[in-house]
Amino acid sequence: MFTDLGHLAVIFAFITALYAAFISAFGAIRNDDRFVQSGRIAALMIFPLVLIGALGLWYALLTHDFGVRYVASVSNRATPLFFRITALWGSQDGSILFWCLIMSAFVAAAMLRSWGRDKPLLPWVTMTMALVMAFFLFLELFFANAFTRQDFPPADGRGLNPLLRHPGMIIHPPMLYAGYTGLLVPFAFCVASLIERRTDNLWLESSRRWTLVGWAFLTAGLALGGRWAHDVLGWGGYWGWDPSENKPLITWLIATAFLHSAMIQEKRGMFKNWNVFLMMLTFASMFFGTAFIRSGLLTSVHAFAASDIGPVFMVAMVAILAACALLWLTRLDTLKSEHMLDSAFSREGIFLIQNVLFLSSAFTVFIGTVFPLLSEALSGTRITVGPPFYDQVVVPQLLALVLLMGVAPLLAWRKASVASVGRQMIVPLVIALVTSVGLFASGLTQPIALAGFALCAYTLAQTLAEYVRGVRARMQSLGESAPLALLRLAERNQRRYGGYLIHIGVVLLAIGALGKGFYGYDVIRSVKLNESFTVGGYTFTYRGLRAVPCEFNDCQTTQAMLLVTGPDGNLSAVFPSRDFYPAQQHTATIPFTTGHFNEEVYVLLANWENAGALASFQVYVNPLINWVWVGSVVMILGFLVAYWKAPERETAPAVAVRQAVRASAR
Amino acid sequence: MKRLLLLLLVVWALIGTPPSAQAQDANLDDQTYHIAKQLNCPTCAGRNLADCPTQTCAQWKAEIRSQLERGKSADEVIAFFEARFGPTVRQEPPREGATAILWAAPLGAAVVFLAIAAWVLGQRTARSASAQPPAALANDPYAARLEQEVRESA
Numbered sequence: 001m002f003t004d005l006g007h008l009a010v011i012f013a014f015i016t017a018l019y020a021a022f023i024s025a026f027g028a029i030r031n032d033d034r035f036v037q038s039g040r041i042a043a044l045m046i047f048p049l050v051l052i053g054a055l056g057l058w059y060a061l062l063t064h065d066f067g068v069r070y071v072a073s074v075s076n077r078a079t080p081l082f083f084r085i086t087a088l089w090g091s092q093d094g095s096i097l098f099w100c101l102i103m104s105a106f107v108a109a110a111m112l113r114s115w116g117r118d119k120p121l122l123p124w125v126t127m128t129m130a131l132v133m134a135f136f137l138f139l140e141l142f143f144a145n146a147f148t149r150q151d152f153p154p155a156d157g158r159g160l161n162p163l164l165r166h167p168g169m170i171i172h173p174p175m176l177y178a179g180y181t182g183l184l185v186p187f188a189f190c191v192a193s194l195i196e197r198r199t200d201n202l203w204l205e206s207s208r209r210w211t212l213v214g215w216a217f218l219t220a221g222l223a224l225g226g227r228w229a230h231d232v233l234g235w236g237g238y239w240g241w242d243p244s245e246n247k248p249l250i251t252w253l254i255a256t257a258f259l260h261s262a263m264i265q266e267k268r269g270m271f272k273n274w275n276v277f278l279m280m281l282t283f284a285s286m287f288f289g290t291a292f293i294r295s296g297l298l299t300s301v302h303a304f305a306a307s308d309i310g311p312v313f314m315v316a317m318v319a320i321l322a323a324c325a326l327l328w329l330t331r332l333d334t335l336k337s338e339h340m341l342d343s344a345f346s347r348e349g350i351f352l353i354q355n356v357l358f359l360s361s362a363f364t365v366f367i368g369t370v371f372p373l374l375s376e377a378l379s380g381t382r383i384t385v386g387p388p389f390y391d392q393v394v395v396p397q398l399l400a401l402v403l404l405m406g407v408a409p410l411l412a413w414r415k416a417s418v419a420s421v422g423r424q425m426i427v428p429l430v431i432a433l434v435t436s437v438g439l440f441a442s443g444l445t446q447p448i449a450l451a452g453f454a455l456c457a458y459t460l461a462q463t464l465a466e467y468v469r470g471v472r473a474r475m476q477s478l479g480e481s482a483p484l485a486l487l488r489l490a491e492r493n494q495r496r497y498g499g500y501l502i503h504i505g506v507v508l509l510a511i512g513a514l515g516k517g518f519y520g521y522d523v524i525r526s527v528k529l530n531e532s533f534t535v536g537g538y539t540f541t542y543r544g545l546r547a548v549p550c551e552f553n554d555c556q557t558t559q560a561m562l563l564v565t566g567p568d569g570n571l572s573a574v575f576p577s578r579d580f581y582p583a584q585q586h587t588a589t590i591p592f593t594t595g596h597f598n599e600e601v602y603v604l605l606a607n608w609e610n611a612g613a614l615a616s617f618q619v620y621v622n623p624l625i626n627w628v629w630v631g632s633v634v635m636i637l638g639f640l641v642a643y644w645k646a647p648e649r650e651t652a653p654a655v656a657v658r659q660a661v662r663a664s665a666r
Numbered sequence: 667m668k669r670l671l672l673l674l675l676v677v678w679a680l681i682g683t684p685p686s687a688q689a690q691d692a693n694l695d696d697q698t699y700h701i702a703k704q705l706n707c708p709t710c711a712g713r714n715l716a717d718c719p720t721q722t723c724a725q726w727k728a729e730i731r732s733q734l735e736r737g738k739s740a741d742e743v744i745a746f747f748e749a750r751f752g753p754t755v756r757q758e759p760p761r762e763g764a765t766a767i768l769w770a771a772p773l774g775a776a777v778v779f780l781a782i783a784a785w786v787l788g789q790r791t792a793r794s795a796s797a798q799p800p801a802a803l804a805n806d807p808y809a810a811r812l813e814q815e816v817r818e819s820a
Contacts, residue, residue, distance in 0.1 A: 235717040341786070352786065356779040364772035371759070371768050379764040384706050386714065386757030393772050524699040524716070578719065587719040607724065616695070618716075 003068060006056015007147035010097070013049035013104070014141055016042050017134035021127045028123035036123045040111050043126045046133055047101075047108035054101045057094060057146055061087055067153035070094055070146040076157035078554055083160050086170045090160050092294065093146035095173060100136050102174065103181040107133055110185050110210070118206045124192030125185075132184060135316055143309045159554050162581050162588050169228045175221030176248050180286045182214025183255060187283040190276055191324075194331045204262050204275065209643065215259060216639040218252050223632035234589035236522055236602050236620030238628055239513075241390040246369040247289030250362045254282045257358035264348050267413060269338030271348075274355070276335060280324040285362070287317055292370070343415040350408045354401065361397040365390065391517070399452055402510050405503045406459030409466055428465060432458035449518035456514070460507045463500050470497070490641055498642025502635050509631025515624025524606055526616040535619045537567035538594075538601055540574075545612030548577070555579040555588075560605045560615055564594055576605040576617065599623045698731045701740050704757050705747060714757055 020042035027035025057070070061084045066072040074087040074094065083090075089098040107129045115122050140146070163169070186207035193203035225245060226238035239245060258278040264271045291313030341348055367374075368385040375383040406428065410421045435457035436450050444450055467486065474485035490497040525533040525540075532541040541563040550557045559577040566572070574592040581588070595601035600622040608615040702716035708726070710718035715726055726747075733743045747755045759765045 233713070233717075234719070235713060240713070352783050353780075356776075356783045360772065360776040360779050363775045367768065367771045367775075375764055375768075378767075381752050381764075382754050383759050383765055383768070384754050384757075385759055385768065386706065388758035389768065393769070397776070524695050526695055589719050606719075618699075 003056045003060040003065060003147060006053040006059070007145075009049045009052035009056065010100075010137060010140060010147070013046050013053065013100070014134060014137040016049060017046050017130045017137055020046070021130035021134060024123040024126040024130065028127075036126075039123060039126045039130070043130050043133075044108050044111040046130070047104040050097070050101050050104045050137075053147075054088065054097060057088060057097060058085065061085070064157070065153075066155075066157050067149050068146075069148050069150045072150070072154055072157040074157070074160050076159040076554070079157075079160055083165060086164075087160050089173050090164050093140070093144040093148075096136065096140045096144045096294075097146050098174070099177045099181075100133070100140055102177045103133055103136060103184065106178075106181045106185060110188075118189075118202065120196055120198075121189060121192040121203065121206070124195045125188040128188035128191045129184060132188075139309055139312065143312055158583060159581075162555065162579065162584060162586055163232055165551075166228050166232045169232070172221055172224040172228055175217050175224055179214050179216075179218030179221050179248070180251070180290075182210055182217055183251070183282055183286065185210035185214070187279055190279040191327065194276065194327045194334075197331060197334050199272075199334045199336075201265055201269070201272075204265055208262065208266075211255070211259060211262070212639065212643055215252070215255050216636060216643070218248055218255065219632070219635055219639070222248055222252060223629070223635075226632075227629065230625075231591070232588070234591055234604050236520075236591075236604075236618070236622065237516065238625065241365075241368070241385075241387045243369050244293050246365050247285075247293055250289060250365050250369075251282060251285045253358050253362040253365070254278060254285055257355045257362075258282055260351055260358075261355050264351055268348060270341070271352075272335040272337060273332065276328055276331075278355075280328065284317070284321060284324070285366075287313070287320060291317055345411065345418070346415050347408065347411045347413045350404060350411050354404045354408065357397055357401050357404070361394055361401070364394050364397065368393075395517075399455060399510070402455055402459050402507060405506065406455075406462040409462070409500070424465070425462070428458045428461035431461040444519075446518050449514055452514045452518070453511070456507050456511050460504065463503050463507070466500050467497065494644060495642050498638050498640070501638030501641055503638075505631045505634030505636075505638055507631070508627050508634055512624045512627030512629075512631060515627065516622050519623045520621060520625070522618060522620040524616055524618050526607075526614060528614055529612065533617075536601070536621045538619075539565040540603070540617065540619070541565075542615055542617075545608060545615065550579060554583060555581045558605070558608075560608075560612075560617070562603065562617070564601075566595070574603045576603045578605050595621075597626050600625050694731060694734055697734050697740065698727060701730050701734075701743050702727055704744060705755050706757055708751070708755075 020039045022039075023035050023042065024039030027033065027037075027039060057068075059065075060068045060071045061075055062081070064071070064075070064077060070091065070093050071087075074090040075084050079087065087094065089095040110125065110129065118125075186203070189203040189207040189210075222245070225248070229235070229240060229242075229245075230238040233240070258275065261271050261275055261278060265275050291310065294309055294313065343349065368389050371385045372382045375381060407421075407425075410416070410424050412420075432454040436454040439450055439453055444453075467489070470489040471482055471485040474480050474489055475482060478485070480488060521536075523535055525535070527533055527540075527542045529542060529544060532539055534540070543561045543563060545558055545560050548557045548559045557577050557579050559575050562574050562576075564572045564574055572594055574594050576592040577590045579588040579590060580586075589604050589606070591602050591604050593600050593602050600620075602620040602622055604618040604620075606616045606618045699716050703714050705715040705726070707713050707715045707718035707720070707723050709720040709722045715723055730743055733746065734740075738746075744756070753760055753765070759768055761769050
């Protein structure tokens with residue numbers, strides 16, 4: 001009963017969204033604030049309505065109402081409370097409802113903000129967000145209805161997909177959804193600004209914090225997805241270039257390009273055109289990726305069942321692209337730059353190159369992701385694009401971006417001086433050189449890896465030097481102590497120093513990726529009971545298999561025990577296991593890790609014969625992989641520093657003055 | 667500076683251990699594993715054969731092993747799978763034929779993007795040679811305050 005009420009609420013939410021879109025546009029055209037306010041309130045109401053819908057479905061999940069098809073497909077009587085709650089986004093239909101819930105929360109938050117000087121944008125922002133909202137509610141209601149009842153309820157459900165029973169998988173989808181829908185806000189502002197034919201930076205400035213939030217959620221979602229893959233999929237890594245990983249990555253790359261080039265528009269009034277293009281591309285990539293993954297056109301480890309929402313998505317996609325292109329092309333005259341580029345050797349110039357790199361990386365990932373479909377259309381055979389392609393083509397571009405991170409902060413706006421930039425590069429370059437020589441001396445001879453580590457050392461040193469310079473300046477001019485100076489420095493310019501902290505996170509992540517990529521290795525070893533094998537200084541002795549109780553009683557778990565003697569003589573034990581789920585006919589290999597912080601040893605039970613008389617194990621040695629997680633956390637910390645409080649807005653002329661003063665001081 | 671050096675030392679120390687274990691005896695297990703790493707799994711989407719635990723994959727791995735036992739080389743084994751299941755089985759797409767597009771496209775795109783950027787940079791710079799300096803700053807209160815602050819701290 002309560003579930004059907006939820007269904008009804010979602011239908012109302014859909015109607016409300018359509019109404020909000022229509023009445024806002026009507027109010028804007030008629031220039032009548034009453035209609036605009038009505039639209040605002042309607043858009044605000046979508047959230048409570050969708051929430052009632054979600055509560056309805058939650059109720060069905062909690063009460064084991066297997067008469068609801070979705071409930072039967074994602075849970076059963078043995079599913080514990082926690083997973084019954086998270087099963088709301090455990091499969092296609094429910095996850096679209098959950099997506100709607102998060103999106104409507106963002107819409108409501110945007111409606112509740114104080115609009116003040118953004119008032120002229122309000123109706124069109126409302127219209128854009130309500131339309132996107134309506135589309136997703138339409139999908140939920142007509143193509144992926146989680147409330148659908150079945151005539152003959154089964155006695156028990158099928159249970160949650162075993163792959164999804166991991167904390168990383170529980171938090172990862174909400175993070176990604178929040179990331180995408182967070183980026184919907186700046187998109188709506190962008191559209192509104194174009195419709196209003198505005199020439200100023202209002203849309204950028206007013207939505208900047210939303211963009212940051214969306215970006216941060218996307219970052220966290222990607223990191224958690226990596227953690228989940230590492231812990232659950234049993235492939236020893238954290239990133240497999242799977243379509244469902246690539247899709248948020250493409251959006252992340254474009255959004256990151258946007259975050260940077262938006263700075264140029266704010267400071268210098270340039271690249272307006274470009275920023276609109278990037279914002280639209282960000283949104284389109286989100287939509288496009290979702291269409292491909294959700295429709296089952298591209299198979300992925302997530303394995304959402306193939307469904308018929310593909311064509312709907314495609315139609316909507318074409319409509320959105322056409323509308324965006326039309327809007328953009330008819331407003332080109334309002335998007336003229338306020339300034340000319342003074343020199344290619346400037347912050348603006350390097351940002352442009354960096355933008356190009358971000359876009360070409362995104363394009364590369366995109367082409368690799370859709371190539372299976374493309375090749376099928378072109379030649380009839382479906383070519384699978386595995387990690388080797390991405391490693392060879394995308395990774396160099398990403399490394400080039402790491403280098404730019406170490407150069408861009410040195411270049412002044414408008415025109416940088418070669419001498420000054422060169423001077424500031426000396427110390428970090430020396431550090432990079434010392435690092436590579438040191439690494440070479442200690443036995444690392446792989447030239448690309450050496451270059452990569454040198455690059456990371458350089459950029460890390462350069463970024464830290466930015467802090468050092470700032471702190472030292474404050475200590476000298478204001479007599480502050482070092483910690484206080486650091487605090488004040490970050491407080492005074494959160495965006496900049498938060499941004500640098502994010503850069504540090506990226507470098508740490510790159511160090512982890514290089515370590516794992518170039519020096520990680522894995523072997524498979526078959527051993528008899530009580531026999532030993534050695535991998536990278538670790539000696540493993542196989543002590544037998546045993547059946548252990550499965551967590552939720554719906555699988556058969558076989559666990560192996562191996563004694564491990566580390567290179568330092570320390571004794572430990574690992575228990576890799578395998579879960580077999582008869583209901584889903586699914587096997588999961590559950591890794592067990594040992595080693596130390598800088599060298600993870602990841603053990604999998606690959607196979608066994610004769611009730612465990614013979615067993616084979618896959619052992620991955622993953623040097624530095626933990627820095628990937630550390631880097632991700634640092635990136636989020638950097639975001640928090642940048643976001644914490646609204647920073648003082650610097651106007652373009654003020655920046656010019658500061659530079660003039662700085663130049664005269666030299 | 668100290669902190670920097672410390673970090674550097676850490677990075678250095680971490681990567682210090684050379685992967686000597688890689689030089690293990692290349693036994694049949696390893697060869698099978700190595701070949702399986704280069705093939706796509708027919709049943710686990712998005713994973714290579716070596717990492718996939720399904721029955722079908724176990725059969726494929728057994729096939730690789732038995733072919734190796736019969737004295738076939740790694741290339742021959744991969745060619746066998748490719749002949750049977752098409753180019754889709756390879757992790758790394760071939761670089762000839764229709765697939766060449768895949769490898770060429772990113773390069774082409776990067777060149778086009780860079781060309782556009784170079785054009786924008788060149789053109790804008792040329793035009794700005796005769797452009798006006800930025801507008802007067804006198805009326806900006808923020809700029810005035812900044813100037814004052816700088817003067818005070820100097």
